[in-house]
Amino acid sequence: xxxxxxxxxxxxxxxxxxxxxxxxxxxxxxxxxxxxxxxxxxxxxxxxxxxxxxxxxxxxxxxxxxxxxxxxxxxxxxxxxxxxxxxxxxxxxxxxxxxxxxxxxxxxxxxxxxxxxxxxxxxxxxxxxxxxxxxxxxxxxxxxxxxxxxxxxxxxxxxxxxxxxxxxxxxxxxxxxxxxxxxxxxxxxxxxxxxxxxxxxxxxxxxxxxxxxxxxxxxxxxxxxxxxxxxxxxxxxxxxxxxxxxxxxxxxxxxxxxxxxxxxxxxxxxxxxxxxxxxxxxxxxxxxxxxxxxxxxxxxxxxxxxxxxxxxxxxxxxxxxxxxxxxxxxxxxxxxxxxxxxxxxxxxxxxxxxxxxxxxxxxx
Numbered sequence: 001x002x003x004x005x006x007x008x009x010x011x012x013x014x015x016x017x018x019x020x021x022x023x024x025x026x027x028x029x030x031x032x033x034x035x036x037x038x039x040x041x042x043x044x045x046x047x048x049x050x051x052x053x054x055x056x057x058x059x060x061x062x063x064x065x066x067x068x069x070x071x072x073x074x075x076x077x078x079x080x081x082x083x084x085x086x087x088x089x090x091x092x093x094x095x096x097x098x099x100x101x102x103x104x105x106x107x108x109x110x111x112x113x114x115x116x117x118x119x120x121x122x123x124x125x126x127x128x129x130x131x132x133x134x135x136x137x138x139x140x141x142x143x144x145x146x147x148x149x150x151x152x153x154x155x156x157x158x159x160x161x162x163x164x165x166x167x168x169x170x171x172x173x174x175x176x177x178x179x180x181x182x183x184x185x186x187x188x189x190x191x192x193x194x195x196x197x198x199x200x201x202x203x204x205x206x207x208x209x210x211x212x213x214x215x216x217x218x219x220x221x222x223x224x225x226x227x228x229x230x231x232x233x234x235x236x237x238x239x240x241x242x243x244x245x246x247x248x249x250x251x252x253x254x255x256x257x258x259x260x261x262x263x264x265x266x267x268x269x270x271x272x273x274x275x276x277x278x279x280x281x282x283x284x285x286x287x288x289x290x291x292x293x294x295x296x297x298x299x300x301x302x303x304x305x306x307x308x309x310x311x312x313x314x315x316x317x318x319x320x321x322x323x324x325x326x327x328x329x330x331x332x333x334x335x336x337x338x339x340x341x342x343x344x345x346x347x348x349x350x351x352x353x354x355x356x357x358x359x360x361x362x363x364x
Contacts, residue, residue, distance in 0.1 A: 008039050008277060009212035009270050031277060038206070039277060040291055042213075043298035046206040049198065050125040050165075051190040053182060056117045056172070064118040065097050071121075071156045071167040079156045080140070082148060100152065104173045117172040120180050124194055125165035130203055132157065132164035138197035139166040145193060150174050212270060214302030267302075274299050 008031070031039070057064040072079045075090035087093055104118055124139050136157045147153050152171040157164075172179050182190070191207035198205035274295050281292035 008035055008042070009208065009273055030280065036281075036288070036291060039274075039295065041204065041206045042208055043291070043294045046204045047127045047130070048213075049191050049195045049205050049207050050123070051187060051194055051207075052123050052125075053187070054121040054123050054167075056121065057119045057169075058115050058117055060101055060118070064100065065094075067119065067121060067169060068093055068097055068154065071154070071158075071169060077156050077158070079154045082143070082151070082153050087154065096154065100171045103152070104171065117179065119172050120170045120182070122168045122170065122190075123165055124168065125163050126198070126203070126205065128162040128164075130164050130198075132159055134198065134201040134203050135164040136166055138194060138201050138203070139168065141197045141200075142190075142194045143168050145197075146190065150176070151180060211266060214267065214270075271299050271302065 055067075057067045068079075069075070071077075072087065072093055075087075075093050079087035079093070079096075081087065081096070087096060101118065104116070124135070124142065126135050139155060139157075143153055143155055147170055151174045153168055155166055155168045157166045170180055174180060188207070188209060195205040195207040278292040278295040278299075281288040281295070
């Protein structure tokens with residue numbers, strides 16, 4: 001896993017949503033060998049790992065059971081627990097389910113709300129072409145390092161998509177009675193640990209935040225993404241377009257929001273950090289100078305930092321410039337526009353709809 005000194009992009013800190021200026025005028029400390037290696041992976045665009053919380057099973061009326069059935073394909077796929085026990089049939093799966101429900105209730109000392117979380121589902125995935133056996137081996141070590149001695153878990157590998165991936169379902173109540181509630185910082189740590197384990201398996205992998213790659217827009221939430229894949233327009237996107245048309249209808253473009261300026265300031269600080277490293281590396285041997293050139297190329301190719309609504313506004317203005325006086329609509333969902341190609345949303349490499357399927361059974 002990367003050390004803090006290997007966070008070579010140096011994301012700006014925030015206080016109450018405001019960016020804090022970087023100390024030292026953006027100057028960089030000498031890079032460690034591991035820092036140089038990480039920079040090389042970033043600028044050469046090593047495959048990015050995906051670690052995602054897919055959902056939570058709640059209550060005691062079959063939701064956890066349905067989720068366990070889903071990740072093991074009703075017991076047809078072998079599961080593996082934190083102790084290394086192999087779950088090879090549906091009877092063993094039912095026994096594990098009952099054990100988890102009882103342990104959660106006992107761990108909560110009888111204070112288990114009716115809709116309390118029973119398990120947290122996590123998926124770990126890599127792009128097509130990654131050897132599935134190595135993804136599974138890296139996940140096994142990742143799960144042991146992350147949850148071993150603290151939480152029960154069940155993992156199962158899926159080979160039904162081009163993206164090799166493993167589901168890890170973690171019992172929500174830990175051995176100390178605390179509930180698992182991973183936040184953004186935890187997920188980034190999970191990604192870095194997974195990338196580290198993949199590299200130990202001989203698989204090139206990285207785990208940089210999307211901002212460090214020049215992307216400011218979050219990927220669409222799973223329900224929105226599924227609607228977009230059908231070519232239809234989600235309601236949230238239609239509402240965004242109406243808001244963009246309203247904001248850009250006046251004779252003068254609207255002033256940028258404070259948060260928009262903060263996003264741009266953060267991206268500028270990231271670029272300065274990269275270029276600061278390049279300045280230092282240019283003083284070194286040939287290998288360092290080559291890395292400096294690669295860094296400058298990477299920064300020059302970073303996409304323009306536009307939010308989704310800003311990209312819509314750019315495209316709408318282009319349409320108006322081409323057709324003066326005509327209120328041409330924005331293109332429908334699923335249509336790639338020039339403004340969208342300026343900066344595509346950074347969707348992590350991951351499997352298809354099967355991985356984003358809700359864990360809640362139908363009818364609930």
